[in-house]
Amino acid sequence: MSEATDLASAASGTDPRAGLRATLALRRLADSLEALQVDNARRHGWSWQEIADALEVSKQAVHKKYASRRPAAQTWED
Amino acid sequence: MFERFTNDARETVNRARREAEESGADPIGTHHLLLALASPDAGLAHEVLRGAGLDERRIRAEIARLVSTPTRALGEEDAAALRTIGIDLDSVLARIGESFGPDALRTVGEVPAEETLRRRSRRVGRFTPRARKVVELALREAIRLRDRQIGSEHLLLGLIREGDGLACRILVDNGIEPGDLRNALLARRERAA
Numbered sequence: 407m408s409e410a411t412d413l414a415s416a417a418s419g420t421d422p423r424a425g426l427r428a429t430l431a432l433r434r435l436a437d438s439l440e441a442l443q444v445d446n447a448r449r450h451g452w453s454w455q456e457i458a459d460a461l462e463v464s465k466q467a468v469h470k471k472y473a474s475r476r477p478a479a480q481t482w483e484d
Numbered sequence: 485m486f487e488r489f490t491n492d493a494r495e496t497v498n499r500a501r502r503e504a505e506e507s508g509a510d511p512i513g514t515h516h517l518l519l520a521l522a523s524p525d526a527g528l529a530h531e532v533l534r535g536a537g538l539d540e541r542r543i544r545a546e547i548a549r550l551v552s553t554p555t556r557a558l559g560e561e562d563a564a565a566l567r568t569i570g571i572d573l574d575s576v577l578a579r580i581g582e583s584f585g586p587d588a589l590r591t592v593g594e595v596p597a598e599e600t601l602r603r604r605s606r607r608v609g610r611f612t613p614r615a616r617k618v619v620e621l622a623l624r625e626a627i628r629l630r631d632r633q634i635g636s637e638h639l640l641l642g643l644i645r646e647g648d649g650l651a652c653r654i655l656v657d658n659g660i661e662p663g664d665l666r667n668a669l670l671a672r673r674e675r676a677a
Contacts, residue, residue, distance in 0.1 A: 428569045431562035435576065435589075438558060442584060442592045470550075 444472050488623070490635045492527055496520045497639075500615075507547075511610040514618055514649030515550075519543050521640050528676070529640040532669045536660045546654045558590055614649040618642040629673075637669055 440461070447457050454473070458465040486494060497512075499520035504512040521529040522540045533539070563573040580589045611619065622642030626634045643651050644662045655662055 424565070424568060427561070428565040431558070431565035432569065432571070434558055434562055435566065435571070435573070438589045438592050439580075442580070442589055445592065446584070 441472070444468065448472075488626070488632070488634050490633045492525075493622075493634050493636050493639055496523075496526050496529075496636045497619075499523055499525070511612045512615050513612045514615050514643060514646065514651035515543070515547050515654065517615055517618060517639060517643055518651035518654060519547070521636055521643070526636045528635075528637045528669065528672060532637075532640065532665060532672060535668060536655075536658075536665055538655070538658060538660065542658070543654060546657065547650075550650060550653065614646060618646045618649070618651075621645045637673065640669060641666060 444457055447460075454469045455465045458468045461468060486497070489497070496517070497520070500512050500516040503516040503519050507516070518533075519540060520526065522533045522538060522543050524530050558573065566573045577587075577589055581587070618639065619642065622634050622638040625641040625645065626632075626638045629638075631638065643649065644655075644666045646652065647662065652662055655665065
């Protein structure tokens, strides 16, 4: 608890370590949410293009990142 | 299916099988075959791949890039770090849990343990449909070249002919034109003969 409080006071200040760690955690959270919602969109029948538009990335980027995890939508298979 | 394989080709398949098992009991995929063909023990196939700039290390890195899951579990340290910028991870997880079930966000991208076990018992040593196709095409390549046995070089030719697998994607991503690789292999064979 005190560790978290220490970290909290450090991050609101200028300690790079704490600030960067918060950035990493936020990225992990964003990545998890993205993966969850991409799966969700696919289950709702969204195309890769529609998902890419919503995320404001290229269709190739989103397909490359997620298609291999979903055999049903796979183009490049193992 | 493997009666006409040379020892060299059998060893290649065994290496691919070990690679698949070590990667978590996946069925053998075309990328495992490519990795096995890049081994120095694979003779001609190894030489041709190395000539094109692909070695085992490079292929492993490519596989990691292509098949890794994009997320890592959010742990206690992440929760603490998020608190420092005003985000309460528990309430985020609770909100998402309302729609997607508890732990949905923490476990997304992970294969549930139960499913891993089922896959393990069912699929160990098996081929993905594409990898099976590669083996069939290797046989056809051997027949076409009037070879009596299937060697590792025929497996590489089969892999190239199959065309759509993860292995071919690795070739293409590394600037290798599969047709050129095929020609290089055939030219080398002739020189060796």
